[in-house]
Amino acid sequence: MLKILVTGATGNVGQEVLSLLQSHDCNVCAAVRNPNSAKHLLASNIQTVPFDFTNPDTFDHAFFEVNKLFLVRPPALANIRLQIVPALNAAKLAGVEHIVFLSILGAERNRFLPHSQIERYINQLGIKATFLRPSFFMQNLNTIHREDIKVRGELLLPAGNGKTSFIDVRDIAAVAVRTLIEDGHEGRAYSLTGAEALTYYEVADIFTSVLGKRVRYNPSVINFVRQMRSKKLPIDFILIMVAIYTSARLGFSGNITPDTEQLLNRSPLTIQQYIEDYRQFWL
Numbered sequence: 426m427l428k429i430l431v432t433g434a435t436g437n438v439g440q441e442v443l444s445l446l447q448s449h450d451c452n453v454c455a456a457v458r459n460p461n462s463a464k465h466l467l468a469s470n471i472q473t474v475p476f477d478f479t480n481p482d483t484f485d486h487a488f489f490e491v492n493k494l495f496l497v498r499p500p501a502l503a504n505i506r507l508q509i510v511p512a513l514n515a516a517k518l519a520g521v522e523h524i525v526f527l528s529i530l531g532a533e534r535n536r537f538l539p540h541s542q543i544e545r546y547i548n549q550l551g552i553k554a555t556f557l558r559p560s561f562f563m564q565n566l567n568t569i570h571r572e573d574i575k576v577r578g579e580l581l582l583p584a585g586n587g588k589t590s591f592i593d594v595r596d597i598a599a600v601a602v603r604t605l606i607e608d609g610h611e612g613r614a615y616s617l618t619g620a621e622a623l624t625y626y627e628v629a630d631i632f633t634s635v636l637g638k639r640v641r642y643n644p645s646v647i648n649f650v651r652q653m654r655s656k657k658l659p660i661d662f663i664l665i666m667v668a669i670y671t672s673a674r675l676g677f678s679g680n681i682t683p684d685t686e687q688l689l690n691r692s693p694l695t696i697q698q699y700i701e702d703y704r705q706f707w708l
């Protein structure tokens with residue numbers, strides 16, 4: 426039976442991938458750093474194996490008899506050569522046949538992005554691969570921006586009036602599962618966006634109407650940095666976020682592609698639907 430190993434298993438996309446794989450006839454295993462804490466996040470029937478990208482002692486057991494790997498680069502691991510490549514080498518040695526890698530929109534155009542380095546290394550290793558290149562996750566709004574929206578009714582981020590083609594991680598996971606289960610996606614790369622591109626003013630208006638309380642968009646970069654600092658977030662992380670939102674402000678995040686719709690045979694989820702489904706996060 427096909428054995429699939431899911432990394433980033435406790436994260437936004439990994440959790441959804443695991444949950445969708447439950448209805449398929451395959452042997453699924455969640456690669457987790459800490460099986461005890463993962464238990465609280467994953468369904469009780471999900472098999473786990475200890476795995477840490479930075480601990481090579483975990484590799485042999487985790488990759489044992491794995492046919493397919495869903496690969497997520499943890500956001501904190503930026504040194505690809507030291508922190509990701511050893512695991513990829515171990516996957517190759519263990520005979521992993523296909524990697525579905527959660528990359529990022531535009532990875533093919535920016536060689537310095539960690540995701541771009543990973544894509545190139547997988548190709549160099551000669552493992553068959555499918556690259557999923559999603560745009561900005563809707564779920565950032567119920568994780569990193571949750572408290573601002575919930576407590577102060579403020580969507581505070583410096584994206585100006587730029588549009589973003591948000592995608593729901595549930596759609597990314599559905600695409601991932603299709604590319605893991607079905608043949609024919611090897612050697613392909615998909616740019617995954619939602620079906621609409623919205624400014625954060627428009628997003629704030631949708632929040633206001635769905636939650637029934639006023640949510641205001643504040644694009645001030647100074648307030649954003651101050652707020653992030655007050656949450657004790659590391660300065661490099663804050664600067665990366667400013668860079669990402671600046672690129673949205675400059676109009677680089679609004680492209681809409683047909684890939685998600687073609688792979689799902691339906692329209693991608695809208696931000697209105699996402700806010701309705703997750704409304705309890707902000708109330």
Ligand SMILES: NC(=O)c1ccc[n+]([C@@H]2O[C@H](COP(=O)([O-])OP(=O)(O)OC[C@H]3O[C@@H](n4cnc5c(N)ncnc54)[C@H](OP(=O)(O)O)[C@@H]3O)[C@@H](O)[C@H]2O)c1
Binds near residue numbers: 500
């Ligand atoms: N957010 C966006 O808008 C966006 C858009 C495009 C692409 N992406 C890319 O998507 C990826 C993140 O996906 P996500 O949001 O689903 O993940 P996430 O929610 O940030 O979760 C990260 C996962 O990595 C695991 N992890 C952390 N350090 C690890 C280590 N040393 N070894 C093994 N596992 C480790 C975490 O497990 P623990 O439970 O052990 O911490 C967790 O499961 C990033 O590469 C990001 O650049 C994000």
